[in-house]
Amino acid sequence: MPSPVFKDEASQFAAAVQVAKMYYYQDMTTEAIAQDMKLSRSKVSRLLGIAHANGLVEIRINDPSERSKSVEMELTQRFRLLAARVVPVPEAAGEAEWLRRVAMFTASYLNTVVDSNMVVGIAWGTTMAAVSDHLIPKSTANVDIVQLNGAGNAQGVTSTFSSNLIMRFAMNFDARPHPFHVPAFFDYAETKRALWRERSVRQILDLQSRADIMLCSVGVMSPHMTSHVYSGGFLEKSELESLRRDEVVGDIATVFFRADGTYRDIALNRRASGPDLGLLRRAKHTLCVVSGRRKVEGVRGALRGGFIKELIIDEPTARALLAAEREPVSSIGRRIGKPA
Known part of the structure; x- marks a missing residue:
């Protein structure tokens, strides 16, 4: 097939633009373009090259990971985190x-x-x-997996849900499992204090205090969330009312906190089996995993309290978190700066 001779540079550029539109907009192959324009395939390729070389075509790749990296940097700087991992997900x-x-x-x-x-x-x-559900087996030696908070409720002290969870993590890493067979919440604070003196319980508490990694999420009190603490029959109606009066926005390991991160004077915490949240501040890795926009206020409170050192979060929730942080503090969180 004879190659046409272009009269001038302008006509060559016009042909290059036409080829580029057919190739990129109409998704035509170089062979189909050659037949349509009565050109050789090599001429079509040269015209595409001319289009690129002269800026007639610009290719832009939208890499979700690049967007995530900028959000990670802002999260890390704003909340003074050791690391933030933002997982790109389609918002829809x-x-x-x-x-x-x-x-x-x-x-x-x-x-x-x-x-x-x-x-x-x-x-x-x-x-x-x-x-x-997504653990990838890794063989380790001399690793202990310890449950941070009890899971018993009025139906029984031993929770299959929490025990199975600890076993799955332990089996994945060839580790020793240490379930914590106590209630999530005691009926009486003095019962908790007495049990905390028992040697078997002290062994669990000692392991918790020596944890190299603390792995947790943030629970929130919302009718639209499936947080197990609020949906699993652990709290009476009067206890939920108590949390509202104390202006609670979330919990970590069944220990509750407010929007400003304060937690020590919340009534229900005296009966909770979870660790003092100060323990999360002292661990080498406190890794918090969060997903879902309804958790934004909860994770803000946890970040203000300094309970999180590393955050894993989906991108839409991360953006909502940053947007909320740029807004004025709501009346719920006026205690910012008060020591926890």
Whole structure:
């Protein structure tokens, strides 16, 4: 097929633009373009090259990971985190898919931080259950997996949900499991104080205090959330009212906190089996996994309290968190700066 001779540069550029439109807009092959324009395939390729070389065509790749990196940097700087991992997810996919992808990322990330001769503390809950569904086996030596909070309720002290969760993590890392067979909330604070003096309980508390990694999420009190603490029959109506009076925005390991991160004077915490939240501040890795926009106020409170050192979060929730942080503090969180 003879190649046409272009009269001038302008006519060559016009042909290059036409070829580029057919190739990129109409998704035509170089062979189809050659037939349509009565050109050789090599001439079509040269015209595409001319279009690129002269700026007639610009290719832009929207890499979700690049967007996520800028959000990670802002989160890290704004909240003084050791690290933030933002998981790119399609916003239209829905929060169930966001959680699945965050859980998959977390399961993979854990294999980079969990190693031999470690103690790993885990706060049971819906998010941790999702992570356990995607664990990738890794062989380690001398690793202890310890439950951070009790899970018993009025139906029984031993919770299959939490025990199975601890076992799954332990089996994944060839580790020793240490379930915590006490109620999530005691009926009486003095009962908790007495039990905390028992040697068997002291052994669990000692492991918790020596944890190299604290793995948790943030629970929130919302009718639209599936946080196990609020949906699993652990709290009476009067206790939920008490949390509202104390202006609670969330919990970590069944220990509650306000929007400003204060927690020590919340009434229900005296009966909670979870660790003092100051323990999360002292651990080498306090890794919090969050997914879903309804958790924004809860995770803000946890960040203000300094309970999180590393955050794994989906991108839409991360952006909502940053947007909320740029707004004036609501009346619920006027105690900012007050020591926890």
